[in-house]
Amino acid sequence: MSMQEFFAMGGYAFFVWTSYGLTLIVLVVNIVVPVFQRKQFLRQQALKQKR
Numbered sequence: 001m002s003m004q005e006f007f008a009m010g011g012y013a014f015f016v017w018t019s020y021g022l023t024l025i026v027l028v029v030n031i032v033v034p035v036f037q038r039k040q041f042l043r044q045q046a047l048k049q050k051r
Contacts, residue, residue, distance in 0.1 A: 009016045 007013060
């Protein structure tokens with residue numbers, strides 16, 4: 001089996017690699033969004049505490 005055959009995946013490469021890409025995007029979003037939300041929450045709490 002050559003690398004070209006592996007990446008072609010029997011004619012289903014577009015669907016397979018698209019699903020891998022979408023899965024990766026969802027995983028990254030699930031990591032990044034809570035980090036930003038936490039930072040925003042902590043900033044808001046710090047401002048409330050200063051008042």
